[in-house]
Amino acid sequence: MRIGLIGAGHIGGTLARLLSRAGHDVAVSNSRGPETLRDLEKELGDGAKAVTAEEAAAFGDVVVVSVPLGRYREVPTSVRDGATVIDTNNYYPQRDGAFPELDADRTTSSELLQAHLPQAHVVKAFNAIYWERLLNDGREPGAADRLAIPISGDDEQAKRVTADLIDQIGFDPVDVGGLADGGRHHQPGTPLYGADLTASAVRERLGR
Template sequence: MDEEGEHTVRIGIIGAGRIGSTLARHFAAIGYDVALANSRGPDTLADLVADIGGPIRAVTAEEAARFGEAVVVSIPYGRYQELPTEPLRGKVVIDTCNYYPERDGHDPELDGDATTSSEKIQAHTGANLVKAFNAIYWENLRDHARPQGATDRVAIPLSGNDEEAKAAVAGLIRDIGFDAVDAGHLGEGGRKHQPGSRVYATEMSSAETSALLHVA
């Protein structure tokens, strides 16, 4: 709460690569309180934080996990076991990660489609995990936010098992200038917007995205 008693949304972001830093910029621009972390320590984020400006600070991953009402995880999938688990348990976590075997090393469970990367991150953290922002090019995320009511808003698919968590993330997506489209549960729905899916790395309206996600 600020001094007037109004609530400021607190966003933790673990991972300051292209998606993580772009989301930090969007959230700070609309006045949300952002705590940004990377794997190399807060000192290495000083220039980025100064460039973004506004209500943003550099912290450790543990501090970002504790700080955020919602926490964005935007790291290489292969490093998900480094995430701080205790402060993420039961919290709304936005998973932007994708599995790329050539970068992350082969995961037999994912190679065999026995499960999904998001389900593994959820199991590790115990979070109310919502997969989102994984299917959009970072440049499009940076450049194509549009005001509410604009006819050319781009859709962001999301998936998760907790309806309240999904609703919260859908609200954040709308707040920064995009339309949220629910793909379903974390496993079945997440597969519909992971790499190789029909909506991955596309730029479409919510109607077009919804039609592709729910095609028989």
């Protein structure tokens, strides 16, 4: 699968490494330009390349957005029609500035990104796990200590694509609902955020 990554920080860079190891073609970008990513490109090896954000957006059947929420409007709109966009972001007012619609809980951060990319299918994932856990704690299917990653989204096929990628890199996906209702279950300040839980423990916390 062709996967474009917009943002190469802790989460974006970690996902680039994990998805490349899983055999996917990866195009990784950041805000400073591909020349600043040559070391990562070399580390990832064949099947990976450093590109501009616009190129990463257009490259992917799946596009991972891992930039600060305050800059979500800078995400290129060159994302393909029907592409799956995985949103790893969280709203931190001290970093992102105030978003009155989020402060009033009228919407969620992923719904803002979905409105920015109406041609794509946004799935919220990887926002509730610490990057060190993501990098180091993948396990084989069926392992008793395999951690869960909650996902939410409004398109079932996009969620299946995301769930399959999560499984490939060593975690159990747990579908917690749509962008609005589900996203509110694993954003900052919720019982799932930053919690190292198995799939059964996630469902238990949600009363399912």
